[in-house]
Amino acid sequence: MSNKVINWYPGHMEKARRQMIENLKAVDFIIEVRDARIPSASANPILKELANGKKKLIILSKKDLADETITKQWEESIKKEGDMVLTMNLQADKNIKQEIIKASNILTKEKRERMIARGIRPRAMRAMACGIPNSGKSTLINRIAGKNRAKAEDRPGVTRGLSWIQADPTLDILDTPGVLWPKFEDQKTGVLLAATGAINEDILDIKDIALMTIHIIQELYPNLIEDYFHIEEGIPSTDYLKAIAKDKNFLKENNQMDEKRSAHYFLNSLRKGDFGRISLEKPDEE
Ligand SMILES: Nc1nc2c(ncn2[C@@H]2O[C@H](COP(=O)(O)OP(=O)(O)OP(=O)(O)O)[C@@H](O)[C@H]2O)c(=O)[nH]1
Ligand SMILES: [Mg+2]
Incomplete structure (x- = not known):
């Protein structure tokens, strides 16, 4: 990635x-x-x-x-x-x-x-x-x-x-206009900002962002994404966009799974709150 x-x-x-x-x-x-x-x-x-x-x-x-x-x-x-x-x-x-x-x-x-x-x-x-x-x-x-x-x-x-x-x-x-900063402290910060809609989508690799966001959600809310999209146990997380495409019947013209469409669908669902009220980060435990 x-x-x-x-x-x-x-x-x-x-x-x-x-x-x-x-x-x-x-x-x-x-x-x-x-x-x-x-x-x-x-x-x-x-x-x-x-x-x-x-x-x-x-x-x-x-x-x-x-x-x-x-x-x-x-x-x-x-x-x-x-x-x-x-x-x-x-x-x-x-x-x-x-x-x-x-x-x-x-x-x-x-x-x-x-x-x-x-x-x-x-x-x-x-x-x-x-x-x-x-x-x-x-x-x-x-x-x-x-x-x-x-x-x-x-x-x-x-x-x-x-x-x-x-x-x-x-x-x-x-x-004032929304501002970001020249460099994010770590990749996760960038992913979280992108996932919640703070960064213009044109400049993003939407599939990367979706997969990394799914990973973040899995840690905080185990099984939430799997249950929502009927993803079978044991599917490697790199294949989740394919699994979502299968669940939603997102097919490209050549009958391949449309992972990009899955990525957009997943991120839009997240932003609308379709997965319920979820937070994407917790404060550091002391
Ligand atoms: N669900 C929800 N949506 C909100 C809330 N506050 C703002 N929004 C929505 O978020 C979007 C962005 O709101 P804006 O007020 O334009 O945000 P902004 O910070 O001024 O954005 P920029 O000027 O682009 O930096 C709009 O669609 C708002 O309706 C909230 O508390 N809950
Ligand atoms: Mg504004």
Whole structure:
């Protein structure tokens, strides 16, 4: 299997990264939107460097797709690192705006008190929303601002420029394009980002990604994939795409099993939540 396919860092992300650094000085705190199914793989390591002591609110998005028990473990582990964390279904949860404003008030309390003490009239607080592509940044901003202010679609790379949005009289949020980073720590991180839809599919070897994702799921949820696609015991995992094609009757014109179609079908099913609520990584056990 090839490695190079998921090591990507297009020019517009480098530009966005530079713009984010420029704007960091102007913000009071950072909102990092991570995917609840992959809270570590979707955490931008660059942000750790850049955050520069700024307070961070971590949003674990897409909780409706993630495993509840594992998500609770992640919440604990993020809190231990000192960040504030909220887990959300950004499409359906009711009190998103209230929760974000409440968190903003907590995170900026000292700052506002300092301003008042110095006789400065408190202004709206400023937060920068950032995170990997397709994690839900624009959806979050729309839920807070109450309108379709930011363009949100189910593919990575929808937001291109940075834009300030008045979310509330007390809070302005900067919507930013999803960014990845020049090099993933390990191959698994790249696979997890690809599997959950953070990387544009055009540049991926879809069969490799599907097979590696199946392997990851097998470790966390034994038999889930086998039962779902009626895969017989003993079939080597490298033949799983053939087995899925057999189950779904995906045949090419020459009557060969269409493994590529299986790969797309498998990944789409995963992204829609057809296998149930599953997480793709667990926090390190201590
Ligand atoms: N199931 C589910 N889908 C969500 C949730 N949050 C966002 N989505 C969907 O995920 C897709 C991406 O959302 P966006 O808000 O465009 O993501 P983004 O982070 O702004 O993406 P880029 O601008 O491309 O970086 C959209 O189809 C959303 O409807 C959630 O909590 N649950
Ligand atoms: Mg966006």
